[in-house]
Amino acid sequence: MFLARQEKDVNHHCSSPHSARMRTHRLLLRAFATFAMVLGMAAAGSATVAADVVMDTVPVGNGPIGIAVAPDGKRAYVANNEDDSVSVIDTGTNVVVDTVTVRDAPEGVAISPDGSFVYVANALDETVSVIDTGTNVVVDTVTVGDTPQAVAISPDGSFIYVANALDDSVSVVDTGTNMVVDTVTVGDTPEGVAISPGGSFAYVTNNFDDSVSVIDTGTNMVVDTVMVGNGPQAVAITPTGTRAYITNTVDNSVSVIDTGTNMVVGTVTVGDDPRGVAITPNGKRTYATNFGDGTVSVVDTGPNVVVDTVPVGNDPLGVAITPTGNRAYVANLGDGTASVIAIDQ
Template sequence: MTTTALMVLGTAGGGAATAAADTVIDTIPVGDGPGGLAITAKGNRAYVANSFDDTVSVVDTVTNTEITTVMVGDFPFWVAITPSGTRAYVTNQFDDTVSVIDTGTNMVVDTVTVGDAPREVALTPNGTSAYVPNLLDDTVSVIDTGTNTVIDTITVGDEPTGVAITTFGTRAYVTNAGDDTVSVIDTATNMVVDTITVGNRPFGVAITPFGTRAYVANGFDDSVSVIDTLANTVVDTIPVGNLPFGVAITPSGKRAYVSNRDDDTVSVIDTFTNTVIDTIPVGDAPLGVAITPSGKRAYVSNRDDDSVSVIATDQCIGSVCIGLGSLAGAGSSAGSGAGAGAGSLAAGGSAGSAGS
């Protein structure tokens, strides 16, 4: 079946050159110091937080061009988009706020004061709450997105940075870079119910759609810890590149994409074998990773060259791309920045993100 599909698409491509899967097919100039990024549920827009010029770039993912910029707070670090796609939440690390962007007008419609040095942000699957780790006061702020007010503050570990929420919204996993742990929060009570020791200085985290695994990027020991979320224990450790930072998992759950900040690459992990099956060169100092809902593209922000690399996760023949995930066993659909994704029962995947 795979061979037939390749032949058909080869004819459609008119004999044009074939690009292998997991290759960079485009580079998009954005603002100064891009960090976190997220893609709308429709897949037609990406929002990129530019830390060094206090803006968010809005990217048209059809043309892969920046179509506008939005002024936000001081040192925007991360971004998450509501499931409805109507709002983007942007953490501003240096003024302890979260900017709320109306994605219809691309204007800031609210500003929420949170804890000291907010890092990442993740939204619950129903979009009613946003969880924001605050690096310098060891807390997580919980925002009611209906009123855009902080309704709870949760004490976690030392220097919380990354956050991801299970697909069913019952647990939030928060990486604590200062004490090499992950705090597990019961979102019904907003209490920490478990603490898991992982690798050295954990940053990004992503959770599989059915909640059975969490993938944690350990920046200072160049590894990814795999957590069994039923037992809340580490069941595997995967060597990756130099200073892994962000994590995103395809909605099928078959692949995890990990940005390696200090060697300018992205590691591709097969989540069935928990091994690295590919390494992709990208831009300078990659941080955030987001995957389109179709699963055919991964977007990677490169902090030190002010760009976003676009990776084709499938195989392209001329202008026609074939999703190897649906035909030959690789992942299809997508996750983004932080929070939950949808996917297959086998492994599943939502996107995680990362702190520094």
């Protein structure tokens, strides 16, 4: 998520380095927001349960970026970009129970539908590590394109799609053989990928040309290109497959695409520099991490409006939601933690 930007064009769609003054200012804002939230909860009385609050903070590795929760909800896997590892969190206790060494600069994470394998995109190694979840050991390494940043798996588990930021492509990997079987040219600097629930289409965010490429997974051809906001990064698709939500890092918004027409039907203003995005299993809420202000915006997908803002750790990036929809896990790059949000259902 950072590596492609720094290497390809440091002045395009990039945030300037955080100065001490900016960080201090941001921390003060966060502290004030948290204090105000606590006061509001107290004033509401003990009978009121606060919606969407951080219930736990889990120390993980250095520079956590990507995160995914297993289909059974028992484990969360966090890619630690700066120490080339994956932290395995027991979601029952919110304690790291294992650490798996992968390749250089891991970012994106995806888990097979049966929970047997974790796929980790290693941005500086041009590979994907395949972890056996039974042993938490890397059992294979797949060479893909230049600077792989995001990975998504088909609903039947047969293929993974890997967004390669620096060669503007998506690698298609057969999970039976762990071999690349196709390479799809997309837009400029692809950074996010998601596959529709039916498995027919892959949506790829192109960060440098403000678009989303739509790939027909039957032919592995781009069949549509949708213009979205400025600096699109992550994408998530609703459980019904009717909407795709895209974070736009530069204009602080989330674009909503109608997947039937591949047209933008809504734009939601969120926090500063939104990066990761995830949708609850019932499709009612979208969670967008705001890297610039250390929060998560909660979007009601009915009217597409922000209904809550949750302070989390420093520089939040990846976000994943448990299968039951009662917890969201957020990877905080700046402080090496994962925030656990209790979702009010």
